[in-house]
Amino acid sequence: MSDAHPDPLAPTPAHQRENPEPHEQEKFPSLLLLFLCSVLIFASAIYLQRYSGGFDPLVYNEEVQGRGSAAGAAAAVVDPIAAGKRLFVNNCVTCHQANGQGLAGVYPPLAGSDWVNASEEALVRILIHGMSGPAVVNGATYNGAMPAFGPLGSNWKDDKIAHVLTYIRQEWGNKGAPVLPETVARIRASTADRNKAWTAPELAEFHPGQ
Amino acid sequence: MSSANPSLAASLKPGTSEATAERALLSEIDVSTRRPVFFFLCAAIGWLLVGTVFALIASFKLHNPAFLGQAEWLTFGNIRTAHLNSVVYGWATNAAFAVAIWLMARLSRTQLRHLGILDVAGFFWNLGVAIGLAGILRGDSTSIEWLEFPAYATPLLFVAYALIGIWAIIAFRFRQPGHVYVSQWYLLAALFWFPWLYSIAQLMLVFAPVRGAVQPLVNWWFAHNVLGLWFTPIGLAAIYYFLPKVLGKPIHSYYLSALGFWSLALFYNWAGVHHLIGGPLPAWVLSAGIVASLLMVIPVVTTGINHHLTMLGSFGRLQDSPTLRFIVFGGVSYTLTSLIGSAMAVRSFNELAHFTHFTVAHAHHGLYAFFTMVVFGAIYYMMPRLTGREWPSAPLISVHFWFCAVGITIYVVGLKIGGLLQGWEMIATTADPQTGEVALRVPLFLDIVKHTLPYLVSRSLAGIMITIGHLAFAVHFAWMLLQPRAVAGAQPVRLSPDAALPASRA
Amino acid sequence: MNKGPLLFLGIFLTLAFSWTGIILTNHLTIGRIGTYVDADTGTAFPQAEPGLARQGKQVYQELGCIYCHTQQVRRPGFGADDLRGWGERQSVPRDYVQQDRLLLGTMRTGPDLMTVGSRPLNADWHYKHLLDPQLTSPGSNMPPFPFLFATRRIVGQPSPKAIQGLPPQYAPPPGHEVVPTHRAEALVAYLMSLKHEYDYPESIPVNVPGGH
Numbered sequence: 001m002s003d004a005h006p007d008p009l010a011p012t013p014a015h016q017r018e019n020p021e022p023h024e025q026e027k028f029p030s031l032l033l034l035f036l037c038s039v040l041i042f043a044s045a046i047y048l049q050r051y052s053g054g055f056d057p058l059v060y061n062e063e064v065q066g067r068g069s070a071a072g073a074a075a076a077v078v079d080p081i082a083a084g085k086r087l088f089v090n091n092c093v094t095c096h097q098a099n100g101q102g103l104a105g106v107y108p109p110l111a112g113s114d115w116v117n118a119s120e121e122a123l124v125r126i127l128i129h130g131m132s133g134p135a136v137v138n139g140a141t142y143n144g145a146m147p148a149f150g151p152l153g154s155n156w157k158d159d160k161i162a163h164v165l166t167y168i169r170q171e172w173g174n175k176g177a178p179v180l181p182e183t184v185a186r187i188r189a190s191t192a193d194r195n196k197a198w199t200a201p202e203l204a205e206f207h208p209g210q
Numbered sequence: 211m212s213s214a215n216p217s218l219a220a221s222l223k224p225g226t227s228e229a230t231a232e233r234a235l236l237s238e239i240d241v242s243t244r245r246p247v248f249f250f251l252c253a254a255i256g257w258l259l260v261g262t263v264f265a266l267i268a269s270f271k272l273h274n275p276a277f278l279g280q281a282e283w284l285t286f287g288n289i290r291t292a293h294l295n296s297v298v299y300g301w302a303t304n305a306a307f308a309v310a311i312w313l314m315a316r317l318s319r320t321q322l323r324h325l326g327i328l329d330v331a332g333f334f335w336n337l338g339v340a341i342g343l344a345g346i347l348r349g350d351s352t353s354i355e356w357l358e359f360p361a362y363a364t365p366l367l368f369v370a371y372a373l374i375g376i377w378a379i380i381a382f383r384f385r386q387p388g389h390v391y392v393s394q395w396y397l398l399a400a401l402f403w404f405p406w407l408y409s410i411a412q413l414m415l416v417f418a419p420v421r422g423a424v425q426p427l428v429n430w431w432f433a434h435n436v437l438g439l440w441f442t443p444i445g446l447a448a449i450y451y452f453l454p455k456v457l458g459k460p461i462h463s464y465y466l467s468a469l470g471f472w473s474l475a476l477f478y479n480w481a482g483v484h485h486l487i488g489g490p491l492p493a494w495v496l497s498a499g500i501v502a503s504l505l506m507v508i509p510v511v512t513t514g515i516n517h518h519l520t521m522l523g524s525f526g527r528l529q530d531s532p533t534l535r536f537i538v539f540g541g542v543s544y545t546l547t548s549l550i551g552s553a554m555a556v557r558s559f560n561e562l563a564h565f566t567h568f569t570v571a572h573a574h575h576g577l578y579a580f581f582t583m584v585v586f587g588a589i590y591y592m593m594p595r596l597t598g599r600e601w602p603s604a605p606l607i608s609v610h611f612w613f614c615a616v617g618i619t620i621y622v623v624g625l626k627i628g629g630l631l632q633g634w635e636m637i638a639t640t641a642d643p644q645t646g647e648v649a650l651r652v653p654l655f656l657d658i659v660k661h662t663l664p665y666l667v668s669r670s671l672a673g674i675m676i677t678i679g680h681l682a683f684a685v686h687f688a689w690m691l692l693q694p695r696a697v698a699g700a701q702p703v704r705l706s707p708d709a710a711l712p713a714s715r716a
Numbered sequence: 717m718n719k720g721p722l723l724f725l726g727i728f729l730t731l732a733f734s735w736t737g738i739i740l741t742n743h744l745t746i747g748r749i750g751t752y753v754d755a756d757t758g759t760a761f762p763q764a765e766p767g768l769a770r771q772g773k774q775v776y777q778e779l780g781c782i783y784c785h786t787q788q789v790r791r792p793g794f795g796a797d798d799l800r801g802w803g804e805r806q807s808v809p810r811d812y813v814q815q816d817r818l819l820l821g822t823m824r825t826g827p828d829l830m831t832v833g834s835r836p837l838n839a840d841w842h843y844k845h846l847l848d849p850q851l852t853s854p855g856s857n858m859p860p861f862p863f864l865f866a867t868r869r870i871v872g873q874p875s876p877k878a879i880q881g882l883p884p885q886y887a888p889p890p891g892h893e894v895v896p897t898h899r900a901e902a903l904v905a906y907l908m909s910l911k912h913e914y915d916y917p918e919s920i921p922v923n924v925p926g927g928h
Contacts, residue, residue, distance in 0.1 A: 011237035013700040014594035018233055021316070022454035024392065024464035033515070037473075037508045044501040051500075053493035057745035058918040060808055061791055062493035062557070082647040089653060090801025091836050147836050154834045155911075272825070275849070275859045282863045287780015349778035353819060382720060390718045399727045406731055414739070423809035424739065424747040425818045431738050439731075475727065479734030485822060488790040490807040492746065495738060561795050565786060565824035636824065637796045650799050655827055656855050663857070 080178065084167025087160055091149075100172040107144060108137040111172035115207060120165065120179050122206040124187045127161045130197035148197065150188065158184040235319065240595045242321040243312050246328035248596055250308035251589060253336050255684055257300025262677050264293035269673050273666040283347045291358050292346050298356070298436070299367070300339050302577065305585045306444045307332070307374060310397050312592055313451055314378060317394045318385035324377060331373035338366030354415050354425075356433035361416055368412075371405050392467040393450045396443035399475060403439040407432050423490050427483065434482030437576060442478070442544075445581045446513060448588045449541050453520055456534050456591070457527060462519035466512050474509035477502045484555040488564060503555030506548060514545040529706040532607045536587030539615055543579035547572065561637060567662065568629025575622045578676075583614065586683070594702065599693040601703040606686040608705060610679045617675030620668060628665025632658055746809045752916050761914035762814050765906075772906025775899045776819065779861065786821035787830045787910065801835065802828040803912055808919040811912060826858055833911040842904040843879050843896050848886065864900040867892050877901075 053059030089098070096102050100111035110116050115137055116123065130148035134141055149156045158181040169176030200207075268290040270277050278284045315322045342359030345351070350360040359367070378401040382394070411432035414420050420428060454461050461467060483491075483499025521538065528535050551572060553559055563569065590607070594600055601607065635658045638651040652658055751760040765773065776782075789803030797803055807830055812818050837845075844851045847865050849858040865879070867888045878893035888894050896904070912919075 011233050012595060012598040013696045013698055014598075014600070014702065015233045015237040015240070016698070017702065018236065019455055019458040020229060020232060021236075022391065022393075022451055022461060023389070024461040024467055027463040027465070029463060029466050029469060029512070033512070037512075040505060040507060044505055047504075048494075048497050048501045051493065051497040053497075055492075055494045057492045057742070057749075059493050060490065060806055060918070062497060064493070079645070079647065082645065085647070086649075086799060086801070094836070147838065149836075154836060271859060272857055275857045279860045280862060282779075282861075285779055285861070286859045287783050290783050291780055351777065351780065353777040353780070353782055353817065355782070355822065388718075390720075390723070395723060398723060402724065402727050403731055410735065410739075419816060420743055421747050422749065422813040422815065422818065424743050426820050427739055427742055431734065472726065475730040476733075479730050480738065483738060486820075488794055489788045489820065490809050490811060492742070492809075495742060498737070557794075561790075564795075565822065567823075567825075569822065636800075639796055639799065648799065650796060653800075655800070656853055659825075659857055660855050666857075 080163045080166045081170065083160075084163035084165070085171075087164040088167055091154075092164070095146075100168070102142075105140075106142070108135070108140075108142045110168050111174065113137055113174075116168055116174055117176045119206045120169075120176070120183060121187065122203045123165050123169075124161065124179065124184050125191060125198055125203060125206075127156075127165065128184075128188055128191065129194055131199070131203075132197040133199040135200040145197070152195065152197075158182075158188065236316060237595075239315050239319070239321055240312070242325070243315045244596050246322075246325060246332060247308045247312045247592070249329070249332050250304045250311070251593075253332065254301050254304035254308060254585075255687055257296050257304060257339070258680055259684055261293055261297035261301050262673075262680050264289055264296055266670070266673050266677060268293050269666070269670040273663050273670065282349070288347050288349065288351070291351050292343055294356070295346060295358055296339070296343055298577070299342070299359070300336075302441060302581060302585075304332075304336070305582075305589075306400075306441065307335075308592075309448055309585060309588045310378070310401060310444055311374075312588075312596075313393055313447060314381050314397055317391055317397075317451075318381050319388075320381070320384055320386055322381070323384065324380060327373045327377045331370040331377070333370075334366045334373075335370035338363050338370060341366065352416060354429055356436060357411055357415060357429070364412055364416070368405070368409065371408065375401055375405050391450075392461070392464075392471065393447035395471050396447035396450070399471075400440050400443035400447070403435065403443075407435050407439065426486055426489065427491065427495070430485040431482045434485060435479065437573075438474075438478035438481065441577065441581045442474070445540065445544065445584045448584050449517060449537055449544075452533055452537050452588060452591055453517060453541070456531055456537075457520070457524050459520060459524065462516050466516040470509045470513040470516060473505070473512065477505040477509065481506055481555070484560070487555070487557060487560045500555045500557065503552050507552050510545055510548040510552075514541075517541050530704045532601075532611070532703065532705055533587045533591040535611055535705070536583045536590065539611075540580050540582075540584030540587065543575060543583065547575040547580055550575070562633040563629060564633070566629040566633040566636070567625050567665065568633060571622050571625035571629055574618065574625075579618045579622060583618075586610070586614070589687075593687075593690060594696070597691065598695045599690055600696045600700055601686065601690055602693055603686060603689070604703050604705055606682050606689075607703065609682040610686065613675045613679030613682065617672045617679060619672075620675070621672035624665050624668035624672065628662045628668075631665070632662045635661060749810050749813055751813060752810060752914065754914065761916070762811060763913060764814050765909060768902050768905040769909040770906075772899075772902035772904065772909075773817070773819075775864075775903040776906055777817070779903075781829075782819050782821040784821075784823055784825035784858065786824055786828045787818075788820045789828060789830050789912070797828060800827070803831045805912065805915065805919050807912065808916060810916050810918070826856075829907065829910055831911050833908045839904050839908065840879070840881075842907055843900060844882075846900060846903070847879065847882075847894070851883070851886070861900075864897055864903070865894055866897055867894050 051062040053062060053064055095107040096110050097107075100109060102109040108115075115135075126146060128148065128150035129152060131146040132144070134143045136142075147153050149161060161184045162179045162181040165179040168174065169179065267278060267284065268286060271279075271286045271289065275286070282288075311322075311328065338359070342363035345360040345363055346358055351358040352360060378398065382398060411428055414428045415425060415432075419425065450461060450467070480498055480502030483495055484503045487496050487500065489496070528538060554563055554568075554572065590601065635652040639648050640651055641648050751762060753760050787807075789805070789807045790797045791806035792798040792804075798805075811830075841852055843865075845853065845858075846861045848860040848862070849856040850860075870891055870893050874893055875895050877895050879895070882888075882894060886894070
């Protein structure tokens with residue numbers, strides 16, 4: 001073959017300098033390696049048995065051994081102020097702010113608020129159905145819309161409403177008494193057919209001085 | 211030359227050395243695979259460049275969300291998806307086909323038959339990918355991760371794949387009798403597993419969707435197995451071939467190869483469920499996935515030892531051989547990313563790292579630092595043998611290697627740190643010593659976003675480096691094709707011209 | 717390992733084993749979970765998505781929201797999803813039985829959205845957030861979606877749907893208003909429909925001694 005026109009089918013220089021095709025030696029693996037593999041398999045089997053939730057399709061928490069034992073577990077004890085604070089931080093600070101001061105002219109304060117420290121009857125109603133229209137808080141007028149947290153809105157149960165109100169009534173120097181879930185349940189039942197937000201005049205009977 | 215195409219090997223004189231005869235045979239085999247392999251390589255590199263552009267845009271958007279924010283087709287959700295699908299099904303799968311075909315033919319020690327099948331397959335595959343990507347940018351994504359191509363594109367992929375699978379069975383069936391080398395086990399396994407995974411996933415998620423929470427199980431069984439049962443075996447097959455080939459040494463142990471292969475087949479299959487830890491699924495199946503992910507240490511360590519003991523004593527060769535450099539970088543990355551992956555499945559670590567940028571970094575550690583770098587190494591070896599030309603420029607190879615290696619390292623390290631920070635801030639709590647009240651250390655989500663921004667920026671910088679490396683590679687690839695055919699006795703490109711070249715090299 | 721058939725058998729069996737164990741078993745168990753009927757009210761939960769929300773889910777998919785937002789709440793004690801206000805309990809398979817396409821997601825570049833409809837974010841907030849996240853969440857890296865909104869001339873009365881309170885750089889020219897397109901309305905309806913509708917018996921958080 002001439003160098004000027006290399007034969008396209010002939011081995012290329014790359015082929016010419018190749019090593020032979022690869023092959024494997026017959027070395028037997030170290031026994032230490034095999035032993036460590038067995039230990040790993042054994043440990044994995046123990047893990048699987050412990051964290052399988054009884055292989056039950058209705059168990060989603062690996063700490064539970066099976067539904068039988070779950071039924072016997074005690075219900076968690078909840079600190080209402082801690083729970084209420086968490087609810088407040090996640091739901092209320094956007095408007096009422098973390099320091100409870102609200103936004104002047106826009107969102108009313110909760111700290112030292114005459115509404116917060118007065119009867120819980122008004123507060124529970126406001127949480128369940130929301131509030132709209134003008135209201136006077138600590139002498140200043142606000143005209144906004146407070147969303148509902150009952151069935152018209154986020155559909156909070158009685159304990160959540162009670163906890164968040166308990167929290168705000170003792171925070172930032174407020175001196176209101178805790179609110180019980182039973183109170184929320186009673187008020188919810190007595191206002192069951194209400195389907196719109198409250199206005200300040202409607203709540204006047206619970207909030208003297210309006 | 212004669213049109214009768216005489217077998218070069220058969221025409222050798224009696225008494226020719228075995229080595230020469232083998233080289234002649236390999237040369238014939240390579241000539242026969244030339245057209246389809248070259249097509250798949252060109253397609254792969256084209257998609258690599260496309261996917262890299264999508265990657266840069268997506269990366270910039272994460273720390274600069276208004277960037278190109280006016281057009282719907284460029285929205286992050288579309289661009290990020292287009293990036294993933296173009297690099298997985300465009301670059302990586304075309305490259306996998308090229309490497310698999312080339313290796314299958316060589317390891318079967320027989321000339322390639324039925325080339326037409328592969329040409330048709332290549333056309334349909336890339337047509338499907340192009341239509342699929344256009345569909346994603348149009349907003350037709352299925353929103354099933356790793357299966358986002360709309361239903362009007364996927365049958366093309368299926369047809370293409372079926373043809374390749376059929377070809378592989380024929381090639382294996384008509385192989386020369388003798389020992390089946392480890393690379394071929396991996397290739398056959400990959401070529402068999404992928405179409406089954408893809409068909410089952412399409413059936414159970416797109417064409418006749420299963421109900422409720424079974425969907426994510428199918429989704430992540432599929433998606434993880436694309437990595438573990440398609441790309442990983444092809445990457446390992448490549449390492450098992452090129453490492454001993456370039457070094458001129460045997461693989462350390464056949465038994466380690468066998469143990470590594472079967473333990474991978476058994477455990478990797480179950481590991482995919484680790485994408486769903488903490489999710490709405492029975493605890494037992496998640497624990498099974500965790501266990502499988504931990505047991506993956508067995509094949510990973512076994513294979514790592516096998517490669518390392520093969521390489522021992524020859525690390526000096528990394529100075530001159532481009533193939534070896536990329537392959538070894540890839541092999542080390544494989545071990546590292548797999549061990550980290552096993553750790554990520556442990557529940558307490560998962561609680562921290564799940565849903566964070568750490569996972570994205572891990573995915574790139576595997577698909578880029580391992581698979582892509584290995585394939586780059588394979589391409590540097592294959593091309594001279596396919597085209598009869600030599601790579602013209604050692605500096606361009608160095609630019610390619612260093613920009614990609616350093617780039618992906620910055621990417622992985624930076625984003626993993628950022629991901630860990632993000633994860634820690636998302637779950638960290640303090641307990642009041644007096645009341646026992648538990649509160650978040652970083653209650654505002656926007657603060658977490660702010661803290662991760664520097665790491666997202668570092669990822670973009672790494673991406674720019676990687677892009678430069680890819681451009682160098684693509685330019686070099688094209689330049690090589692413009693070279694005249696190499697004359698007899700031509701030297702290979704060497705990365706360190708001063709290093710003494712051993713008698714056998716590549 | 718030189719026998720093709722044996723090799724194929726092993727390769728096939730390993731795949732069949734995982735498919736059977738992971739997918740088939742769950743298809744036959746959690747795949748058969750249906751709705752739960754509340755004894756007091758007789759209502760079945762979860763309920764099917766209302767029509768506009770269903771269209772909004774399509775928009776959610778078209779925009780690729782799953783790549784930054786998850787829809788799966790982890791249990792209290794594993795992560796801090798409950799403390800962040802993302803859900804009081806773990807999401808369970810039954811929460812998803814009415815969905816023809818689950819959108820669990822895998823990244824929390826943004827918050828989890830499984831119960832976003834239970835948070836005090838009204839439609840106006842969502843519209844502003846989608847128009848440009850910087851309006852409601854400065855520093856967010858969520859992309860803006862200006863193409864979900866239309867600026868048009870006011871004809872007759874201003875539309876009740878027009879977005880109010882936009883700062884100067886977003887405010888429409890005089891005589892114009894910014895309104896959400898139908899896609900934006902559907903998307904927001906979808907987001908506001910996302911909630912844990914009911915506490916199923918299997919979902920009630922359990923306090924396990926020694927567990928955290």
